[in-house]
Amino acid sequence: xxxxxxxxxxxxxxxxxxxxxxxxxxxxxxxxxxxxxxxxxxxxxxxxxxxxxxxxxxxxxxxxxxxxxxxxxxxxxxxxxxxxxxxxxxxxxxxxxxxxxxxxxxxxxxxxxxxxxxxxxxxxxxxxxxxxxxxxxxxxxxxxxxxxxxxxxxxxxxxxxxxxxxxxxxxxxxxxxxxxxxxxxxxxxxxxxxxxxxxxxxxxxxxxxxxxxxxxxxxxxxxxxxxxxxxxxxxxxxxxxxxxxxxxxxxxxxxxxxxxxxxxxxxxxxxxxxxxxxxxxxxxxxxxxxxxxxxxxxxxxxxxxxxxxxxxxxxxxxxxxxxxxxxxxxxxxxxxxxxxxxxxxxxxxxxxxxxxxxxxxxxxxxxxxxxxxxxxxxxxxxxxxxxxxxxxxxxxxxxxxxxxxxxxxxxxxxxxxxxxxxxxxxxxxxxxxxxxxxxxxxxxxxxxxxxxxxxxxxxxxxxxxxxxxxxxxxxxxxxxxxxxxxxxxxxxxxxxxxxxxxxxx
Amino acid sequence: xxxxxxxxxxxxxxxxxxxxxxxxxxxxxxxxxxxxxxxxxxxxxxxxxxxxxxxxxxxxxxxxxxxxxxxxxxxxxxxxxxxxxxxxxxxxxxxxxxxxxxxxxxxxxxxxxxxxxxxxxxxxxxxxxxxxxxxxxxxxxxxxxxxxxxxxxxxxxxxxxxxxxxxxxxxxxxxxxxxxxxxxxxxxxxxxxxxxxxxxxxxxxxxxxxxxxxxxxxxxxxxxxxxxxxxxxxxxxxxxxxxxxxxxxxxx
Numbered sequence: 001x002x003x004x005x006x007x008x009x010x011x012x013x014x015x016x017x018x019x020x021x022x023x024x025x026x027x028x029x030x031x032x033x034x035x036x037x038x039x040x041x042x043x044x045x046x047x048x049x050x051x052x053x054x055x056x057x058x059x060x061x062x063x064x065x066x067x068x069x070x071x072x073x074x075x076x077x078x079x080x081x082x083x084x085x086x087x088x089x090x091x092x093x094x095x096x097x098x099x100x101x102x103x104x105x106x107x108x109x110x111x112x113x114x115x116x117x118x119x120x121x122x123x124x125x126x127x128x129x130x131x132x133x134x135x136x137x138x139x140x141x142x143x144x145x146x147x148x149x150x151x152x153x154x155x156x157x158x159x160x161x162x163x164x165x166x167x168x169x170x171x172x173x174x175x176x177x178x179x180x181x182x183x184x185x186x187x188x189x190x191x192x193x194x195x196x197x198x199x200x201x202x203x204x205x206x207x208x209x210x211x212x213x214x215x216x217x218x219x220x221x222x223x224x225x226x227x228x229x230x231x232x233x234x235x236x237x238x239x240x241x242x243x244x245x246x247x248x249x250x251x252x253x254x255x256x257x258x259x260x261x262x263x264x265x266x267x268x269x270x271x272x273x274x275x276x277x278x279x280x281x282x283x284x285x286x287x288x289x290x291x292x293x294x295x296x297x298x299x300x301x302x303x304x305x306x307x308x309x310x311x312x313x314x315x316x317x318x319x320x321x322x323x324x325x326x327x328x329x330x331x332x333x334x335x336x337x338x339x340x341x342x343x344x345x346x347x348x349x350x351x352x353x354x355x356x357x358x359x360x361x362x363x364x365x366x367x368x369x370x371x372x373x374x375x376x377x378x379x380x381x382x383x384x385x386x387x388x389x390x391x392x393x394x395x396x397x398x399x400x401x402x403x404x405x406x407x408x409x410x411x412x413x414x415x416x417x418x419x420x421x422x423x424x425x426x427x428x429x430x431x432x433x434x435x436x437x438x439x440x441x442x443x444x445x446x447x448x449x450x451x452x453x454x455x456x457x458x459x460x461x462x463x464x465x466x467x468x469x470x471x472x473x474x475x476x477x478x479x480x481x482x483x484x485x486x487x488x489x490x491x492x493x494x495x496x497x498x499x500x501x502x503x504x505x
Numbered sequence: 506x507x508x509x510x511x512x513x514x515x516x517x518x519x520x521x522x523x524x525x526x527x528x529x530x531x532x533x534x535x536x537x538x539x540x541x542x543x544x545x546x547x548x549x550x551x552x553x554x555x556x557x558x559x560x561x562x563x564x565x566x567x568x569x570x571x572x573x574x575x576x577x578x579x580x581x582x583x584x585x586x587x588x589x590x591x592x593x594x595x596x597x598x599x600x601x602x603x604x605x606x607x608x609x610x611x612x613x614x615x616x617x618x619x620x621x622x623x624x625x626x627x628x629x630x631x632x633x634x635x636x637x638x639x640x641x642x643x644x645x646x647x648x649x650x651x652x653x654x655x656x657x658x659x660x661x662x663x664x665x666x667x668x669x670x671x672x673x674x675x676x677x678x679x680x681x682x683x684x685x686x687x688x689x690x691x692x693x694x695x696x697x698x699x700x701x702x703x704x705x706x707x708x709x710x711x712x713x714x715x716x717x718x719x720x721x722x723x724x725x726x727x728x729x730x731x732x733x734x735x736x737x738x739x740x741x742x743x744x745x746x747x748x749x750x751x752x753x754x755x756x757x
Contacts, residue, residue, distance in 0.1 A: 356637035357583050361615055364628055372590075372618050376601035376611045388601035388611070398612040401605050406732050409699065409706045410606035414571055415597030442564065447695065450703035476704040480693040481564055503597055505571020505607060505707045505729075 006115065007228070008125055009150035010092070010132065011106040011140045012085075016076055017047035019084050022136045026072040033076040034061050044076050048138075078104065088132070089231055090289040093281065094329050095124060097235060100147070100228035106154065108147045108228050135287045144168070147228045148219045152177070152194075168220065169195035176216045182209055194220060235279070235333035239263045246285040246326025250314070253282060253327055257310060260332035261303035274299030274340030280310055282321065283329040290321055294366050297358045297394045299338040305359075309366045316367045365394045378402070382455050384501065385418060411453075411474070413484045413502025420499035423485065433473040433485060439500050444477035451475075452487070474504070535580055537727075538735025545713055545722030546687070552580060553668040554686035555661040559675045559714075561692040566596050566676045568709050569691040571607060573642055573674045575707075575729050575736070578609040580670050582639015585632040587617040587625050592646055596676065607707065608731040613639075622649030626656055633663035633671050644674040648681070657683040680714070688715040694726055697741040706730065708739050 012018065016033050025031065030050035034041045041061040050071070055064045065071055081104060089099045089107050095118070098110035111124060118124035125141050132139045142153030142161060149168050152175035153161060161167045171194045173186045186209060191197055197205060197217055206214035218224035239260040247253060257280055268274055276299050280292045294309040314321065365373045370392040377389045377399045404410070425434040426443065433449050451473030470486040477483070482504035487496045534549035543549050550556065556576070560569035577584045586599065593599075601611040617632075619625045622645055629643040643660070645652055657673070661684040664671045673685065680688060690712045696705035705728075712724035726739040 357585075357615070357635070358637075360585070360632055360635040360638060364617060364631060367631070368617065368619060368624060368628060374616045374618065376614060376616070378601070378611070384600075384602075390616070393615050401601075401611050403610075404606045404608070404731065409696070409704065410603060410731070412602040412606050413567075413597075413600055414574065414603035414607065415567060416600035416603070417597045418593075448698050448702050448704045450699075450701070474704050476696060478695070479564070480695040480708060480710075481567070482693075482696070482704050482707075502600060502603065503567035504603070504704070505567050505574070505709070 005110065005112040005145060005227075006121060006143060007145070007147045007150040008095070008109045008111050008121070008128070008141065008143050009102070009106060009147070009154035010109070010128060011151070011154040012088075012132075012137055013105065013140065013155075014045070014047055014138045015085065015105050016045040016081050018137045019081060020074065021047070025074075029070050029072045030055060030068055031072045031074070032061075032064060034073050035076050041073075043073075086231075087289070088135075088137075088287075090291075091131070091283070091287045092128065093289065094283045094331075095128060097232075097238060097333075098228060098230040100230055102147075102151055106151060108151055110147075110228055110230070111143075131287055146219055146222045146226055148177075148216070148226060149222065152220055169193065169198055173197065176213060176220060178210075178213050178216055182213050185209060186213075233335070235335045236337045237264060237267060237275075237334040238331060239267075239333075240329060240331040242329045243327070246328040248323040248326040250321065250323065253323075253330060254307070254311070256330045257332060258303065258307050260330065261306045264306075264332055264334060265301045265303045268301040268334070268337070268340070271337070272339065272341045273337040274301045275334040275336065276300075276338055277335050278306055278310075279333045279335060281331045281333065282327045283331070284324050285326055285328040286324055288324065292317075294362075295370055295394045296362045297397075299340040301340065309362060312363055312367045316369075361393045365392065370394050375399075383457065384412070384416060384455070387412075410504055413504050415503040417501055420486070420501040423498050423500050425498050433475050433487075434498060437485075437498065439483075444481065444483070446475045447478050448476040449473050455486075472501070537576075537579065538730070538733075538737055539725055539727050540738070542711070542713070542723065542725050542727070542736070545719065546716070547719055550576065550580075550670075551686050552670055553664055555657060555664050555671045555673060555684060557673045557675060557680075557683060557685040557688040559678060559680060559688065559690045561690055563677045565691060565693050568693040568707075569676065570596075570644070570674060571707055571729070572689065572691045572709055572711060573644075573672045574604060574607060574609055576672060577640040577642055577670075578607065578734060580640050583613045583615065583637070584609065584640045584642060585615045585617065585638050586642045586644070587619060587628050587632070588644040589622065589625055589646065590618040590620060592644065593618070595646070606731070607729065608734055623651045626651055626660075629671070630659055630663060633660055633669050634667050636667045636669065638667075638669050641669055641671045642674060643671065644676070646676045646678070648678055654682045654684065657685060661685065685715075686717050687713060690714050690724075692724070694739065695741060697728065697739065705741075708741065 017031050030053055031047045032043045032050050032055055033045040035044045043057050043059045043064060046055050046057060053068050061073055085101055089101055092099050092107055092109055096109045096111050096114045100108045102108050115121050115124055121143050125143060129139050129141050140154045142150050144150035144153055144164055152171055153167060156171050156175045157167055173183055198221055202214050219226045241256045241260060277295045282290045292310060292313050294313050361373055373393045374390045375393040375396050377391055378401050379386055379389050381387055424438040426438060427436040428434045433446060436445050452471035454469050454471055456469040470488055472486040475483050475485055483500055484502035485498060485500050487498055532551040535552050536543045536549035558569050558573045560566045599616060604611050617628050619628055629641055632638055632641045660671050692710040694708040694710040696708040699705045707729040709727050710724050711727055713722040715721055727736040728739040730737050
C-alpha cells in the first residue's frame with residue numbers, strides 16, 4: 001500500500017468526557033454531554049459508565065434522566081474540545097513533525113522516517129498510547145500504509161491487527177466516511193464490508209453510489225495515493241535531545257538547547273544557510289508542550305546570539321515555564337532556511353554586531369513581542385489613515401520615503417487621531433473652516449487657516465468603502481496650536497459635520 | 506531591591522570606568538542653530554546625554570513632541586521612539602508622513618508601542634545601551650511611578666556609556682528630581698503666517714529650565730527650518746500681523 005509510507009492514527013472516542021474527567025469532574029457518576037437538537041436537549045457524548053447503562057448519543061436528556069436519575073449532564077464545549085485536541089497534536093510532535101487533526105476526535109501522524117528513532121512502529125505506537133492514556137484518555141490506535149486506512153482501523157477495528165489488508169477488508173462500509181444516505185444505499189444493496197466492495201469493478205460502483213464513494217474506497221485500499229495535511233509545514237531542520245530521566249531544572253534545559261543550537265549552527269554552516277526564525281519546543285513527560293519562538297531581522301546561525309534571544313524570550317514570558325515532573329525531550333527547529341554564505345556573513349558582520357540597530361530590534365521584538373516593535377512603510381495613497389503601514393520591524397527592511405517639498409510648512413500632522421474626533425463648531429463662515437470650535441472642553445479661536453484640500457476616498461480599491469470626500473484645512477488658533485480639521489460629506493444640508501484629524505507641532 | 510556586595514562591587518567598577526571615560530572625553534555638542542540658545546548651552550546640546558522635554562500644558566503636547574522629534578532630526582542617526590500603546594488614543598498615533606514633513610526620514614525610525622511605563626523604561630534601557638542607535642525618544646505621560654530618580658540615572662548612565670542621546674518626553678507632568686543634563690519646557694507659539702494668512706512653519710516657545718553645567722535660559726521663540734534642519738529665531742512679533750492684512754487706503 002502507498003509507496004512504503006507509514007501512518008499512525010490515534011482516535012479518542014470519548015474525548016469530550018475524558019477531558020472533563022481530567023479536571024476531576026463527576027468522578028463517580030455517569031457523565032453525559034448534551035446539546036440542543038430538534039427542539040430538545042439531547043446527548044452528544046457519553047462516558048463509559050453512561051454507555052454501560054444504555055445512555056447513548058442521540059437520546060433525549062429527559063429520557064436519560066428518567067432512566068438514570070444520578071446522571072451528570074453538562075453542555076458540550078466543542079471549542080474547548082478542539083483546543084484540547086490541538087494540544088494533543090502538539091504533544092504528538094515528539095513522534096513526527098507531520099501531525100494532522102482528523103475530525104473532532106482523531107489525529108493522524110505520518111511516521112515514515114521516524115520509526116527507527118523509537119525502535120519500531122509497535123514501540124512508537126505503544127509509547128504514544130501509554131502517554132495519552134496517562135493523560136486520562138481512552139485511545140485507539142492503528143498503523144497502516146494510507147492515512148484513511150489507519151484512521152478507519154483505529155475507529156472501526158476491534159482487537160489486534162495481524163494482517164492489515166484483511167483487517168481493512170473486514171471493516172464495515174461505515175469506515176468509508178461517506179454520507180449516511182450512501183451508506184444506507186450500500187447496505188440495501190447487500191454490501192456490508194469493505195471486502196464486499198473491493199472485489200467489485202470500480203466503474204459500476206462509482207456509477208451507482210457516486211464518485212465520492214469510489215474515491216474514498218480507492219484511498220482506503222491504497223489504490224490512490226493520499227497524504228495527510230499537517231497542521232504546520234514541517235520545519236526544514238530539526239534537532240532533538242531526549243532524556244532517559246526527565247529534567248526539571250531550566251538551567252539543564254538551556255544547556256541542552258545550547259548544544260542543539262551548536263548542532264544547528266554546524267549543519268547550517270555546512271549548507272551555507274541561516275535562519276530567521278527558530279523554535280525551541282519543550283516536551284514535558286506528562287504530555288504538556290511549550291514552544292518558544294524567536295525571530296531575527298536578518299538570517300543568522302550564531303548559537304550565542306540565538307541562546308541570548310531564547311533567554312530573553314523566556315524572561316519575557318507572562319506565565320513562567322513550569323517544568324512539572326520534568327522535560328524528557330527538547331527540540332530546536334529551523335522552520336525555513338535562507339541563504340547565508342561567508343561573503344554575506346562578512347557583509348552582514350556590521351549588522352550582526354551586538355550593538356547594531358538590527359540586533360536591538362531582534363532583542364526588543366523577542367522580549368516585548370514582534371507586533372510591538374514597528375517600522376513604517378510608505379504607501380501610495382492619498383487617504384491619510386493608510387499613508388503609512390506599520391509592520392513588525394523584524395520582518396521589514398527600512399523603506400524609502402519621498403522627501404517633503406522644499407519651502408512648504410508641514411502639510412501633514414505629526415499626530416493622527418483614529419478615528420477622527422468630532423468637534424463642535426461655535427461660529428462658522430459659509431465657505432471656510434469654523435472661526436471658533438470646541439474640542440475636549442477647550443475653545444479654540446481660529447486665527448489662520450489654509451484650505452480646503454479635498455481628499456476623496458479611493459473607492460476603486462474597495463467599492464464597499466465609498467465615503468464622501470473630505471475637505472481638509474490646516475488651522476491655527478490664538479495660542480499657536482495647529483490642527484488638521486476636515487468637513488465631512490457634501491456641502492448640502494444637513495449642516496456639515498466637522499472633525500479634528502491631527503495635530504501639528 | 507537589595508544589591509548584594511558582589512553586585513555593588515561590580516557597579517562601583519562600572520562607575521569608576523565611566524568616570525575615567527568621562528574625564529578622557531569632552532562631550533560632543535550639537536548646536537541648535539538658534540544663537541542665544543546655543544550660547545546658553547555652551548555651544549549646543551550635549552550628544553550622548555539624557556535630556557528632558559516637558560510639554561507646558563496638555564495642549565502643548567504636539568509642540569513638545571515636535572521639539573523632541575526636531576532635536577532627534579538634528580542629532581542624526583536612527584531613532585528608537587518608545588511610547589505607551591494607549592497614549593495613541595489620547596494624543597493621537599504617531600503619523601510617519603508628518604514626521605517626514607518636519608524633516609525626519611521615517612525610514613530611520615523604529616517605533617515601540619509598549620503596554621505600560623515599566624516596559625517603556627525597560628525597552629529604553631535596552632535601546633540606550635545600543636551604540637548603533639542615534640537617539641532614543643522615551644515618551645511618558647503624566648507621573649508614572651516607575652519613573653524616579655534611579656530610573657533617570659540608569660538612562661543617563663546608559664547614554665553616557667554608549668553615546669546614544671536619550672530624550673525623555675514628558676506630557677502633562679511636573680518636573681521631578683532627575684539625572685538629566687538639560688530640561689526644556691515647550692509651549693506652542695503662533696507661527697509667522699505665509700501667503701493668504703496660512704499657518705506657517707512650526708513655531709515654538711522653548712525655555713531651558715535647568716541644566717547641569719550652566720544657568721537656565723530663555724524662553725526663546727524659535728522657528729523650525731525644516732529644509733536646513735535648524736532652529737532659527739522667530740520674528741513674528743512685529744513684522745507679521747496677527748490677522749488678515751488689509752490694504753490701507755492711500756489717502757485717509
